[in-house]
Amino acid sequence: MTSKSQLQAPADMLVDINRALTRALAPCHIELRDETRRHSRHREAAGRFHLALRVVSPRFEGLNQITRHRLVNSILADLLAGPLHALRLITLTPDEAQVREQN
Numbered sequence: 001m002t003s004k005s006q007l008q009a010p011a012d013m014l015v016d017i018n019r020a021l022t023r024a025l026a027p028c029h030i031e032l033r034d035e036t037r038r039h040s041r042h043r044e045a046a047g048r049f050h051l052a053l054r055v056v057s058p059r060f061e062g063l064n065q066i067t068r069h070r071l072v073n074s075i076l077a078d079l080l081a082g083p084l085h086a087l088r089l090i091t092l093t094p095d096e097a098q099v100r101e102q103n
Contacts, residue, residue: 009049029056054090056097
C-alpha cells in the first residue's frame with residue numbers, strides 16, 4: 001500500500017503527456033517533473049498528481065503567456081479533469097529559451 005508521501009505520477013501518464021505535447025506542439029524541448037511529493041499534504045489533491053512542465057516550442061511565437069498556458073491545458077484537458085491536480089507551466093519560444101540560458 002502506498003502512503004500519500006510516497007505517491008508519484010505513473011510513468012505511463014508522463015509518457016502520455018509527453019506524446020500529446022510532442023504531437024500538438026512539435027517542441028524543441030520538454031522537461032516534465034513530478035512534484036507530487038512536495039504537495040502531499042494538500043487534502044483536496046489526495047490521490048492526484050502535481051507536475052511541473054517546461055516546454056519550448058515555436059508554436060508559442062506571437063502568443064502571450066495566458067494563451068500559451070490555455071493551449072497546453074487544452075491539449076492535456078482529459079488529464080487535468082482526472083488524475084492531474086496541478087500543472088506548473090513554463091512555456092517558451094526557442095528565442096526566449098536561448099535568452100534564459102545565456103543569463
